[in-house]
Amino acid sequence: MGEIVLSQVKKSFGGISIIQGIDLTIEDGEFVVFVGPSGCGKSTLLRLIAGLEDTSSGTIAIDGRDATRLPPARRGLAMVFQSYALYPHMTVGKNIAFPLRMAGMPKEEQERKVEAAAKVLNLTPYLDRRPSQLSGGQRQRVAIGRAIVREPSAFLFDEPLSNLDAALRVSMRQEISELHQSLKTTMVYVTHDQVEAMTMADKIVVLNAGRIEQVGSPLELYKTPANLFVAGFIGSPKMNFIEGAEAAKHAAHTLGVRPEHVDIAADGPWKGVVGISEHLGSDTFLKVQVEGIGPLTVRAGGEVRLRHGDPVSLAPQTGKLHRFDAAGKTIAA
Amino acid sequence: MATQASRTASRLMLSPAVVLLFLWMIVPLGMTVYFSFLRFNLLMPGTEEFTGFENYLYFFTDPAFWPALVNTLTLVLGVLVITVLGGVGLAVLLDQPMWGQGIVRILVIAPFLVMPSVSALVWKNMLMNPVNGLFAAAARGLGLEPFDFFAEAPLASIITIVAWQWLPFATLILLTALQSLDREQMEAAEMDGAGPFWRFLHLTVPHLMRAITVVVLIQTIFLLSVFAEILVTTNGGPGTASTTLTFLVYMQSMLQFDVGLGSAGGIVAVILANIVAIFLMRMIGKNLET
Ligand SMILES: Nc1ncnc2c1ncn2[C@@H]1O[C@H](COP(=O)(O)OP(=O)(O)OP(=O)(O)O)[C@@H](O)[C@H]1O
Numbered sequence: 001m002g003e004i005v006l007s008q009v010k011k012s013f014g015g016i017s018i019i020q021g022i023d024l025t026i027e028d029g030e031f032v033v034f035v036g037p038s039g040c041g042k043s044t045l046l047r048l049i050a051g052l053e054d055t056s057s058g059t060i061a062i063d064g065r066d067a068t069r070l071p072p073a074r075r076g077l078a079m080v081f082q083s084y085a086l087y088p089h090m091t092v093g094k095n096i097a098f099p100l101r102m103a104g105m106p107k108e109e110q111e112r113k114v115e116a117a118a119k120v121l122n123l124t125p126y127l128d129r130r131p132s133q134l135s136g137g138q139r140q141r142v143a144i145g146r147a148i149v150r151e152p153s154a155f156l157f158d159e160p161l162s163n164l165d166a167a168l169r170v171s172m173r174q175e176i177s178e179l180h181q182s183l184k185t186t187m188v189y190v191t192h193d194q195v196e197a198m199t200m201a202d203k204i205v206v207l208n209a210g211r212i213e214q215v216g217s218p219l220e221l222y223k224t225p226a227n228l229f230v231a232g233f234i235g236s237p238k239m240n241f242i243e244g245a246e247a248a249k250h251a252a253h254t255l256g257v258r259p260e261h262v263d264i265a266a267d268g269p270w271k272g273v274v275g276i277s278e279h280l281g282s283d284t285f286l287k288v289q290v291e292g293i294g295p296l297t298v299r300a301g302g303e304v305r306l307r308h309g310d311p312v313s314l315a316p317q318t319g320k321l322h323r324f325d326a327a328g329k330t331i332a333a
Numbered sequence: 334m335a336t337q338a339s340r341t342a343s344r345l346m347l348s349p350a351v352v353l354l355f356l357w358m359i360v361p362l363g364m365t366v367y368f369s370f371l372r373f374n375l376l377m378p379g380t381e382e383f384t385g386f387e388n389y390l391y392f393f394t395d396p397a398f399w400p401a402l403v404n405t406l407t408l409v410l411g412v413l414v415i416t417v418l419g420g421v422g423l424a425v426l427l428d429q430p431m432w433g434q435g436i437v438r439i440l441v442i443a444p445f446l447v448m449p450s451v452s453a454l455v456w457k458n459m460l461m462n463p464v465n466g467l468f469a470a471a472a473r474g475l476g477l478e479p480f481d482f483f484a485e486a487p488l489a490s491i492i493t494i495v496a497w498q499w500l501p502f503a504t505l506i507l508l509t510a511l512q513s514l515d516r517e518q519m520e521a522a523e524m525d526g527a528g529p530f531w532r533f534l535h536l537t538v539p540h541l542m543r544a545i546t547v548v549v550l551i552q553t554i555f556l557l558s559v560f561a562e563i564l565v566t567t568n569g570g571p572g573t574a575s576t577t578l579t580f581l582v583y584m585q586s587m588l589q590f591d592v593g594l595g596s597a598g599g600i601v602a603v604i605l606a607n608i609v610a611i612f613l614m615r616m617i618g619k620n621l622e623t
């Protein structure tokens with residue numbers, strides 16, 4: 001079990017409204033990712049769910065029970081912090097056993113559970129070490145171990161991978177996804193890395209300035225962003241936005257087209273000049289200065305031989321244009 | 334300072350200071366050791382002569398020696414216990430967000446800034462005095478007999494005064510340590526189901542161990558030489574009830590003008606301090622390692 005329902009949750013710090021009325025249902029067993037720019041309130045929302053902050057108004061229900069006023073320990077949730085928050089004076093084994101010990105579980109049972117968790121997370125050789133004697137990835141695994149032994153109804157992760165290097169991030173990302181597959185427990189995951197969001201999530205919640213901009217599966221958000229903000233936030237590199245005459249031709253205030261949806265075509269309607277190009281091997285990203293439109297980012301194949309200053313013609317793929325009205329809302333096709 | 338040349342240069346430039354500090358320490362210590370082997374009484378000038386360990390013999394067989402040793406250790410231990418426990422308590426309280434935090438913190442530090450002799454006099458005349466003191470007035474107000482602190486419980490009274498002076502120091506060091514405690518650790522423990530008491534026991538106390546060690550070591554050094562508080566309050570009495578080793582040395586060399594005996598006492602005090610220091614380092618020094 002692990003269904004979390006937020007209704008009209010608001011939070012303000014000293015008169016400044018940070019979370020401005022969130023309605024959200026997190027289904028049991030779902031992997032939900034909160035994304036959004038820095039300072040938009042992702043951590044705050046997670047901490048509200050955890051019970052580490054009190055809501056200013058609104059209710060939080062966990063498994064159908066009102067948990068708005070419950071202390072963190074009684075909500076049955078486990079949290080993994082960005083700084084890992086391991087207890088430095090305890091060994092890895094003691095760290096993992098701590099929640100069990102606090103729950104008054106018999107010693108043998110504690111040991112059994114710690115060993116099982118350590119085995120899943122490949123921590124068995126390190127059980128007698130102190131956290132300071134571990135690498136970042138190992139510490140992260142200890143923090144996860146401490147969370148899973150409690151068998152919580154949901155896991156909360158606050159940017160758990162942001163202190164790791166890129167390679168480790170990818171492998172830990174897969175480990176967490178793997179863990180979700182095997183435990184089938186609800187996970188709420190905060191990140192500002194949209195690759196993490198796209199690859200891990202069943203459902204992404206895009207937050208902006210304390211509001212939900214859109215909720216949906218990764219592909220929904222990619223294909224049908226509800227507004228300019230989501231369109232610009234999901235997808236890498238960013239979607240190109242075109243305003244003015246070209247947008248007016250399509251009866252929109254703003255026209256959006258993703259770099260991967262623009263082709264280089266000799267008879268393309270958009271004529272421009274190549275600026276800088278970024279070669280990644282598999283892809284090449286070109287910055288093209290298009291006449292009457294402005295700069296566009298274009299994804300081309302890995303073997304493109306265009307140089308700075310070369311003229312180029314571009315054609316947007318049909319049906320892949322996004323149209324937005326003056327308020328930034330998507331205009332239905 | 335990585336290269337050979339810069340290391341040599343730095344040693345050369347440091348050496349005058351090191352030599353000066355060394356002389357500063359070794360000359361008085363050497364002279365004290367030398368005097369401790371002399372019969373050297375200021376009332377009988379010109380009679381100085383080498384007497385071997387006679388001064389030490391007199392010092393150890395002085396009827397005040399054992400009480401003084403016990404009093405010294407009691408004083409140090411008592412003040413340490415009060416300041417560490419009280420300091421942890423106050424630091425935890427001061428760490429809570431509250432109204433007027435800045436002013437309260439300054440007030441807490443204030444006793445440390447008062448000169449020992451002055452604070453002892455204030456305690457003696459304004460608080461603990463059996464006739465004019467506030468405590469006596471309070472006792473009379475409650476219909477009780479005023480308590481003559483310095484006559485009935487001289488050592489405990491001195492421990493109270495000294496602890497009052499050192500409490501701010503302990504509080505300050507422990508408060509800074511407390512503020513470096515990771516907030517997320519506390520929150521993690523909260524989520525793990527640890528109540529305030531268990532969080533204090535499993536997170537705060539281990540986190541404070543290093544600061545407590547620093548407090549204990551530094552305070553011990555200063556507490557072994559507490560003097561002014563005794564001089565202005567009990568003068569070591571009644572009898573030897575509040576005489577410490579430091580005070581015994583003072584009485585012998587200053588009141589009896591026996592420099593030789595006083596020096597021997599001084600050396601004994603130095604040795605005692607070293608024993609205590611070694612003992613402490615063995616016991617809690619490992620807390621300082623990272
Ligand atoms: N305890 C607090 N007191 C006052 N303001 C706070 C507090 N905690 C957070 N805020 C404010 O709330 C806003 C949202 O903070 P939050 O930590 O939730 O952002 P975030 O989305 O997690 O950002 P990041 O991606 O940088 O972690 C910020 O503007 C922050 O200044």
Ligand SMILES: [Mg+2]
Pocket residue numbers: 042043044
């Ligand atoms: Mg955050």
